[in-house]
Amino acid sequence: MGRFDGATVLITGAAGGLGRGAAKGFAAEGARLVLSDIDEKALAELAGSLRAETAILAGNIADEKLSEDLVRLAAEKFGRLDIAINNAGIVQSFVRLPQVDSDEARRVLEIDLLGVFYAMKHQIPQMERQFKSDGKGGAIVNIASVAGLVGAPKLSVYAAAKHGVVGLTKSAAAEYATKGIRINAVCPAHTRTAMVDSFVRISGAPEAEALAELTRGVPMKRVAEVDEVVTAILFAADPANSFMTGNTLAVDGGVGAI
Numbered sequence: 344m345g346r347f348d349g350a351t352v353l354i355t356g357a358a359g360g361l362g363r364g365a366a367k368g369f370a371a372e373g374a375r376l377v378l379s380d381i382d383e384k385a386l387a388e389l390a391g392s393l394r395a396e397t398a399i400l401a402g403n404i405a406d407e408k409l410s411e412d413l414v415r416l417a418a419e420k421f422g423r424l425d426i427a428i429n430n431a432g433i434v435q436s437f438v439r440l441p442q443v444d445s446d447e448a449r450r451v452l453e454i455d456l457l458g459v460f461y462a463m464k465h466q467i468p469q470m471e472r473q474f475k476s477d478g479k480g481g482a483i484v485n486i487a488s489v490a491g492l493v494g495a496p497k498l499s500v501y502a503a504a505k506h507g508v509v510g511l512t513k514s515a516a517a518e519y520a521t522k523g524i525r526i527n528a529v530c531p532a533h534t535r536t537a538m539v540d541s542f543v544r545i546s547g548a549p550e551a552e553a554l555a556e557l558t559r560g561v562p563m564k565r566v567a568e569v570d571e572v573v574t575a576i577l578f579a580a581d582p583a584n585s586f587m588t589g590n591t592l593a594v595d596g597g598v599g600a601i
Contacts, residue, residue, distance in 0.1 A: 345373030347374035347581075350425040352369045353379075356430040357378035358378075358382045358385035359430070360538075362431070363569075369395075370394060374426070377398050377400070379402060383401035386399050387399065404458035404461070407461040424469045427484070429462045429486060433451060455505065456504040456508060459508050463515055467519060469481075470524045471523075482580050482582070483524065491504075508528060512589065516588040520589075525584075532566070532593075534567040561596040575594045
């Protein structure tokens with residue numbers, strides 16, 4: 344038996360590196376999946392590759408209606424929503440605060456912060472109804488960042504959004520601690536995804552040199568692998584992990600130790 348046999352798991356940003364890894368991880372553990380991403384083609388390809396009951400809905404997480412529709416889809420297709428992984432997000436240009444374009448800043452906040460707010464706004468009532476009905480609420484895992492725990496030079500708006508995600512996580516966790524809903528955040532450092540690959544390309548430096556610059560402040564001196572972050576996501580979502588809520592799990596190669 345898998346840890347998530349029969350559980351309905353909603354994942355946003357599912358076609359990207361972490362989302363894709365999480366979808367595969369939950370599928371391997373017996374979950375039924377509700378997947379969303381802005382890239383409809385990549386989303387359909389992912390769904391077709393998984394050995395799991397899967398429902399998909401493409402859209403922009405900055406549009407509140409998508410979050411409402413995803414929860415409705417989970418309830419209509421599978422009868423409930425047990426776990427939500429709020430992963431959709433973007434990063435800003437790597438520049439100092441005054442150089443951040445205001446429209447870009449607004450877009451980062453709309454997707455990375457308000458997108459999580461919209462998701463939780465619609466996920467929590469569904470889980471609360473389940474708890475009242477059968478005593479089983481659910482778990483929410485928000486994907487924040489180590490930039491949500493400390494300052495992030497040249498990523499100021501992104502850091503502000505991720506600090507906001509941590510604030511939403513802790514506040515909602517306290518509000519629903521007795522309602523059968525656990526809410527935690529996973530806070531990775533730089534992870535080997537398309538986002539990091541893009542940084543390496545833009546830098547113009549050889550890959551080893553660019554990654555050395557990117558991980559200069561990381562005691563382990565490397566980026567995280569997707570599977571390492573997915574391990575933390577599954578741990579936070581695991582029903583057996585029933586006494587942990589309101590936590591920020593730093594998967595950061597030791598950044599928080601210095």
